[in-house]
Amino acid sequence: MAYKSDIEIARAASKKPIQEIGAKLGISSDDLLPYGHDKAKVSQSFINSVQGNENGKLILVTAINPTPAGEGKTTTTVGLGDGLNRIGKKAAVCIREASLGPNFGMKGGAAGGGYAQVVPMEEMNLHFTGDFHAITSAHSLLSAMIDNHIYWGNSLEIDTRRVVWRRVVDMNDRALRQITTSLGGVANGFPREAGFDITVASEVMAILCLSKDLSDLQKRLGDMIVAYRRDRSPVYARDIKADGAMTVLLKDAMQPNLVQTLENNPAFVHGGPFANIAHGCNSVIATTAALKLADYVVTEAGFGADLGAEKFLNIKCRKAGLAPSCVVVVATVRAMKMNGGVAKADLGAENVDAVKNGCANLGRHIENVKSFGVPVVVAINHFVTDTDAEVQAVKDYVAGQGAEAVLSRHWELGSEGSADLATKVVETIEKGEADFAPIYPDEMGLADKINTIATKIYRADAALMDQKILNQLKDWEEQGYGNLPVCMAKTQYSFTTDPNERGAPTGFTIPVREVRLSAGAGFVVAICGEIMTMPGLPRVPSAEAIKLNADGDVEGLF
């Protein structure tokens, strides 16, 4: 059997006008701000008007630690959404937007795959509805206003060596990582060291994704620390008087985007913060709006459950008052084999023992998620090479962990293949066992919070923080930031800080290299390893092959 590529399937999609998709959720044409015929923003006034609705049930899709075999978290999110609609439930999907820049380095990412995709795929990998451009603009305005303030007399007494606000561009441009600005004489300002990150790493992105509404957005933007004075006191974006104009630049971007799955079910695609130095989930406003409009909302979090689900639950749910009713942990037979020690080239051959050995990684994630008080369903995302015995091995293992694993074939069959998973998820939710709580309270000290995640989620012996870091955390506690959650920046490939340590390792520590305060987003970032906030392009960037063909279709992007 020959399989079609994701892009072939996406291009063959029978898309419906976005107004018809909106109508499924009770959104009138007037309340949809169209961007072309297949994308729209849902108006803020409509969102305000449905705040009295009862909330639907929230389902988080997360995964084991990613392996090169691929797990299909977004694919499962989309497939589960379609599956729920197939079994007669009113369901919507909430996922993140893609970053434009990286698509010109490596090939662009589909939103899902096979017959479980969100469309229009090309536009979602290009400008989409302009949200990220708006974030870049808002960020750049603040950047310009900071140096402009210094230029015109620096009445805030900013220490130009301690400007912590970096610039951003939505492009992989390593040449901009570290630069010297304001050269060329008096007319251009005071030379200083500076640098660019990629737009998705902007604190503005994290804020947009965590804000409840426009006034919350403006408050958080104002709260951002942009620089310090010689006496180490912080200078805020509010002091620069940039928060109002930034909010104006972001007012459209704050409205969630509505698109559709291949099966014409509603999908919100909104926001896309980094999953390391930020929390890695789609916007709070999209999730909370979807919960007012659908009975079931399926969403996902970046990376594996140790990072993505942990942040979704400890940061996003805590801040937005969300409580998931069920968590789906995605695993594949192939990934279990890799966790069990099989090399990528050998994944095609049946190896039940390796599957069993690799299940320890899955088991720890199940246990972790349950510790938040939320029931778990494991989705085995089916690959064509999986054998019945291998699948059964996973199912048996999961049953032994007090959960249930369901084989799902949405990639190949769409909702026909995910109906069983959807049924199991609904059953699980209807048992009403979910009793969500974050695993640490607001009041806990910052160092203790880091330690709690390291020991309870990663199962490290401890988080290692030197005195300088402990002092910094203490300073922030004294400044009133002690109640913030922590955002761990660690490799996604392992529970440890070593990306090669698969499975469920023990007997390790988590060294914290640096801590950063995102005062507007509202979390303290603990950096445990190398974190790249401005990628570079590879030797042969995918951009070299991207072009329009004679039919006007985009070639080379996928």
Next chain:
Amino acid sequence: MAYKSDIEIARAASKKPIQEIGAKLGISSDDLLPYGHDKAKVSQSFINSVQGNENGKLILVTAINPTPAGEGKTTTTVGLGDGLNRIGKKAAVCIREASLGPNFGMKGGAAGGGYAQVVPMEEMNLHFTGDFHAITSAHSLLSAMIDNHIYWGNSLEIDTRRVVWRRVVDMNDRALRQITTSLGGVANGFPREAGFDITVASEVMAILCLSKDLSDLQKRLGDMIVAYRRDRSPVYARDIKADGAMTVLLKDAMQPNLVQTLENNPAFVHGGPFANIAHGCNSVIATTAALKLADYVVTEAGFGADLGAEKFLNIKCRKAGLAPSCVVVVATVRAMKMNGGVAKADLGAENVDAVKNGCANLGRHIENVKSFGVPVVVAINHFVTDTDAEVQAVKDYVAGQGAEAVLSRHWELGSEGSADLATKVVETIEKGEADFAPIYPDEMGLADKINTIATKIYRADAALMDQKILNQLKDWEEQGYGNLPVCMAKTQYSFTTDPNERGAPTGFTIPVREVRLSAGAGFVVAICGEIMTMPGLPRVPSAEAIKLNADGDVEGLF
């Protein structure tokens, strides 16, 4: 009588759904790509489908040299468009898009004014349909790919001291004018001097505005010179293999934007290149599409007629095969008085003699435009303080120049006030006297072209070019660029290079400081004075006062 502000009038507009505006031009809903309910792009496929239509008549609106009194060129363009519709003609307006960045320095610009405006005004001053963001992205991709090429071995042997491709951002950020990039060690590349311009100064902007279609766009992007080797041979964007991906990033931006006037008549707002280092007109594709859809198309060019109309006629019309049927030169009584020596504070008092003295500036523009073989109508854009005697003085002067001046009151009355102007323009066109030709042939040498403009349009004794500049022009001629038109970069406030020289000066020369080759856009820029390609923010940027008010409206932008 109390007058409403532009923004009050714009907010009170009775906008129609953009589909109704499109229908006036025969564009179906399917062929309109909506951006919200009041903006849309016209699909490329629709534009292709109407290429067999006969062309409408093209009317250029230009003006005397700008004075602080304000002339109202865009206002007259919009008013004339509405006036033509009022007298039963099928007319459309074509104007430029606004740049986002500068609105955060000084207050944003209306598209027109009073009762002759294009709406939605706020969105046109913010992200609009994202065209400028697409240009920034395409430009940034090429920037990243150049340094990436150098990083991975520099097989094209680019001399890193001779990278002429600067970066861009759509923000007034003087700190980025001159920077050093790629600092921080091996992983970040080879340090070199670089800098940012504002997006509208990008050659990509000029190219987008001059390209006939997407394949023309890609060819021109490929033709751009990005750097030189040690042997001074040029390296093109095509060599970097960026042209295909840049075209993909620009494919939506190439489709013209349709909005409406306050009177619900169609207005194309598309592209916005600098009027100094570029040609300063809206896109060729918008103008040519409008000509296929309307019987009369009213467009404008940046700055006064000596720069704007000259470039429109010698560059845009030449390249796009356009031939205007009539040129409207906008003048005001107040501006005539300033040209006649009256200070801005004294403009309120009647002063017929000063009006008469100032008319020399208008007279020279009339004569210049006629030298292109196109008939001229002068529009006296009425201000409330104008007296009958002053208006009559202008009319008498213009009659003596073999043209006719019509008082137009569109600012105050909309199309009711511009119907006379519209009638006169139609009468003029129907005489069929237009016989347009550029004032210099392609074959003329580059230095002679510069000299022709300086002597025939500015009435200078000569353009002064030193040997270095002459050699450079000769080199380009030898490389095959001799057939390009020249794009003059000079102050807009005077025929001379001194912005304070009003009226119709004689006995001066035009010193050419520098020449630049825009090989993709297809012109040679002759720089005659200080040209700023990256503005800074003022001491108190308008951004400080921009915010959303309690009703969700934008405050402080206008």
